Amino acid sequence: MDELDILKKDWNSDKSSYREYTDSEIAPMLHKKSSSIVKTLFYISIAELFLWIIISALPYFLSDDMRDRMEKSYENPLFITLTVIGFVVIFAFIYLLFKSYRSISTTDNTKKLMESILKTRKVIKYYVIYNLAMVFVSIPLSLYFEFNENIEFHDQVAAFNPKQMVVMAGIIVVMMVVFFVLLLLFYRLIYGVLLKRLNRNYKELKRLEV
Amino acid sequence: MNKELEHSFVEQLQKHQNIVHKVCRLYTNNQDAHNDLFQEITIQLWRAYPKFRGDSKFSTWMYRVGLNTAITLYRKRKRSIKTTEFENVQFKIKADEYDDTEDQQLNLLYQAVQQLNDIEKALVFLYLEDKDYREISGTLGISEVNARVKMNRVKKKLRTILNP
Missing domain, CATH: 1.10.1740.10 (RNA polymerase sigma factor, region 2, helix turn helix motif)
Incomplete structure (x- = not known):
């Protein structure tokens, strides 16, 4: 008889008594708040959605000057295209997120459940990557437009000597890198903490299949 | 509803x-x-x-x-509680000699199971609940063969924990 069989005998005996809940104790439990990782993931995705919408809309509401300039820039087909793409992506994100949340089911087998959760996390990841890419595209793009449209800025930059040009380019690159690294750390932290156990268990299950 | x-x-x-x-x-x-x-x-x-x-x-x-x-x-x-209790468990297993009395043995077995990882615990749980390998594999989403292989490894691991 091996160890587990000894354990089994005890496990199925009535010796180990648990606190038995009555019907009236169980009923209120159904309506308590869940603290599952899926729920947390859902809140994070909603926060992501609004965060990026707010970030992209902020300049428009923040200053009249910016608004005028942005309205002017909509005469440019490139900006119109980018805006349309932006809206399409937001709607696609909402749809994909909705779809992947619907596919998370506790009645699936453990591996499939983990895969559905990881897939949802991927949808959020791609949305963030898209937004980051847009930030990186829009900074040089807006500088380029400033250069062409804003005479003051144009004259200033044109008067730069090569050394000053290098410094300016350096500052822009450093700022972008710092921004990127900070965001990366931030995301690593949230998803790292939230999904650490899931990732570990998923790896364990995958390892069995090799 | x-x-x-x-x-x-x-x-x-x-x-x-x-x-x-x-x-x-x-x-x-x-x-x-x-x-x-x-x-x-x-x-x-x-x-x-x-x-x-x-x-x-x-x-x-x-x-x-x-x-x-x-x-x-x-x-x-509750991480803080978990780690301290976990350390105690390890200490206890090392300190106590394998005892003949049934209760002592069961106690050690339960403590050993506590040291398994989440997936291993699931296998043990289903085994203790008398589920066959078809049901174990269906619940976890792994093949029946792999469930069997893993179960044997878990048993071996338990033995190692109990007899370090």
Whole structure:
């Protein structure tokens, strides 16, 4: 008889008594708040959605000057295209997120459940990557437009000597890198903490299949 | 959701609540955490209940949702308590000699099981609940062969923990 069989005998005996809940104790439990990782993931995705919408809309509401300039820039087909793409992506994100949340089911087998959760996390990841890419595209793009449209800025930059040009380019690159690294750390932290156990268990299950 | 559904759910859960308690016993190591996990599994069972069709037994269905909640969904962990208790367990196993008395042996066995990882615990749980390899593989989403292989490894691991 091996160890587990000894354990089994005890496990199925009535010796180990648990606190038995009555019907009236169980009923209120159904309506308590869940603290599952899926729920947390859902809140994070909603926060992501609004965060990026707010970030992209902020300049428009923040200053009249910016608004005028942005309205002017909509005469440019490139900006119109980018805006349309932006809206399409937001709607696609909402749809994909909705779809992947619907596919998370506790009645699936453990591996499939983990895969559905990881897939949802991927949808959020791609949305963030898209937004980051847009930030990186829009900074040089807006500088380029400033250069062409804003005479003051144009004259200033044109008067730069090569050394000053290098410094300016350096500052822009450093700022972008710092921004990127900070965001990366931030995301690593949230998803790292939230999904650490899931990732570990998923790896364990995958390892069995090799 | 209507009252009738709630009533029938509560009635069935009340009857089979031992399954949930047993999952909690394996995946937690203090009463607070036990109650907390019991609560979360109950919520998840209730949420999944409208999709429960009578084609499988209520208890079978509970195994799946219960384990999924314990392994994957459950988030509230009382880490500080867990680590100290875990250290105590290791210390105790090393300090105590393997005793003949049944109770002592059982105690050591339960402590050894506590040291397994989440997936290993699930295998042990289903084994203790007398599930066959077909059901174990179906619940975890691995092949029957791999479930068997892993089960043997778990048994070996338990032996190593007990006889370091």
